[in-house]
Amino acid sequence: MVKENLGKVAEGEFEPLIIAYCCNWCSYAGADLAGTSRFEYPTNIRIIRIMCTGRMDSTLVLEALRMGADGVLIAGCHPGDCHYQKGNFMMEKRFDYLKKAVKNIGIEPERVRLEWVSASEGGKWAALVREMAEEIKQLGPSPFRLRSIPKKTDAAIDAFKSQRLRWVVGRSQIKVEIEEQKYRQTVDLIMQVEIERHMITLALKEKGPLTAEELSQITGLQPNKTMQHLIALRRDGIVIEAGEKNNQYLYQLV
């Protein structure tokens, strides 16, 4: 889909397209105030209104990047000011993981920002857009607009839709018994594992039965890692052996 637009990037000066998810109560109102106050800023931003940053599912950001957005801004109320009390705190928590995933799929993390803009900060909004547009101009077009999108991106989106990753990220929003640092490490690990497993299942979905060796080649994962994942996927009833090839098992999706 995005490749259709590939040619256009080269011509003329690069004008980044940035998606801004703004919460209705603070940042959307802040952007309104920038207008009422006639603060000028570059035309690169497109605002999508949401009720609260608490609503921002990480997949909404990843999907926007997959579609070729040069940047994604999530803007909400200052801590303590959220209309629903803690939506922005929850966003802040999940943003840590989201940022790691963004990096993981080969997008510069600076393209994704979480900022607090209150209803009275029209000036801050204008300055923020200016700054972000400039930064992204420096970075150039999203890598996804210039070359084909790595499979890992699809895997990451699937991972953020998967029950296991969502469960651990969701749990981190409420009081957990174990120490925060340790918990974060666990989530990071699960995120990594989920992305890798989804790379395997995506490959099987597209190409049909494959051996562990072939899977390693396609996904770029270490052979022993691939094997580990296959065992787990088999245990969870997601893949199953489907005959043999060159003395190796073939695997397919159940």
Next chain:
Amino acid sequence: MEQEPRIGVFICSCGTNIGGVVNVPEVTEYAKTIPHVIHADHNLYTCSEAGLTAIKESIKEHNLNRVVVASCTPRTHEPLFRAACREASLNPYLFEMANIREHVSWVHPHDPEKATRKAKDIVRMAVAKAALLEPQTEPEVEVKGSSLVIGAGVAGLTAALSMASQGFKVYLIEKEKELGGIARRLYKLYPTLADSSEVVGPLTKDVESHENIEVMTSASLKDISGYVGNFNAVLTGPEGDKEVDVGTVIVAAGSSNYTPPKGLYEYGVHDHVITQGELDEKLKKGEIGEPERIVMIQCVGARKGEIRPSALEAFPKSDTAELLRKILKARKEEGWPYCSRICCMNAIKNAILIKEKSPKTDVVVLFGDLRVYKEYEDFYRKARDLEVRFIRHIEEVRPEITRTPDGKLQVMAYDALAGLEVKFPADWVVLSTPLIPSKDEIMLGRMLKIPIATDGFLMEAHLKLRPVDTNVDGVFIAGTVSGPKDVSESIVSGEAAAARASILMGNGKVRTDAITAVVDEDLCIGCGLCEEICPYGAPRIEDGKSKIREILCRGCGSCAAECPKRAITMRHYGDNQLLAQVKALLVPQSHEGGLT
């Protein structure tokens, strides 16, 4: 939706506000090329009677089942356009707005070409969302004809009396032993110089004797649950706990007086350095007598520094209670950022009282700015006629307390007009201090889930348009909980809050927003995460599935963002609807725009 979307797009020039920058006819022509758009037109003012009629007629004429208006911000005009849709028998949730004024023409006045392109993008995005909109019904709930008023100062008393006389049952709780709040401790009121008791006395008596009002003193709110129309409150007092069911709540819990930290202007060190409030009490008891000179210092602890939202960032992780404790502590030392509104008049009033009793006493008021408005100007003039001396000091150079050679209390200040240092030996030094948010009131705000402004006062739903509403439906604020007010202003806000609450109770029912969360029970595994995450206790696991009580849900979407099974959809803000906007922007199918 079974029906193919038939979308009408109305683009507003807003006089020249939009049309002066954005090429509106071009955007209109462009809109006609967007999939599902059946009709597109532009008007000079879409929100005018003519504009609204055009929308209603087009709905009929073109059999439209979705409407997009590209104009100003939905935060002010959405209700108006939704109402027009409703009048044309179109469900108001089948309406979408594209903001091309605040977010386009007003911020890109010097780049009409790019502004026009951006406007097209925004219209395309709005159409994409509109195509996926679904009709919604706003849930209707019953409103009980009873109210809980918290705080029996003048604002609370007034509100209670007003609602009770309309026939509603009122529970009035007061944390102190007596009714009357701050006003009860005041001596005379400005500008009439009437005894405060002349106001508070009758009000208290009327409240106490009203058959519809149940008063509880030395009492507080222990717990509250429920939602607009149906709150359940647990009140606690000397006689134990009492549960009441009410339809509305009015918070009139008042504020406190700022007490200067010990040593500031020798307050708490020298016993003739007192606050304006303490002077009030002394005047009432006749303890001031006929001294030679009294010096008043204005804005002590007020209009200092600034609390900016960003100041709160220093403690992003702590919860509100913790945060506010820190703020209160810091403010005690540094003072408060705002003008407390009443202190100038209070000082003038007490100056007049002293002068009328003892004309020989020299009363000096040291101020940086004196703020008297409307008829209070006359009151100020009266003080000047009585020879009260008003001396402006340079704001940055605060007066200082020193001693005369013979050890008497003395105030030193820099007279801004004369341009010299002046010294006033004084028998009394009176500090005018602001009204500040009280801890109790802040905790109450927490319990009721009313947002707390950065200055610590409870926040109104809209500073200008909804001054006694809060962001919690059915909960209103009156008096100084939302910021300093004098007695008459407190009475006005008490009446106002009572009127707002009575509208709900009088109607007996209310519609709430349809933007809520819906669970797909086939997907839900009953893990309970949503239950734990929701700030309003809306989801509840019943028979292994989450049931979200529509009426409690405020539509924040946090549960949808975290549900492990992605079983929760937000009405009007679904993933598909949001992503349709992204996709329309970045991956347009058959027309220009998108990534260039």
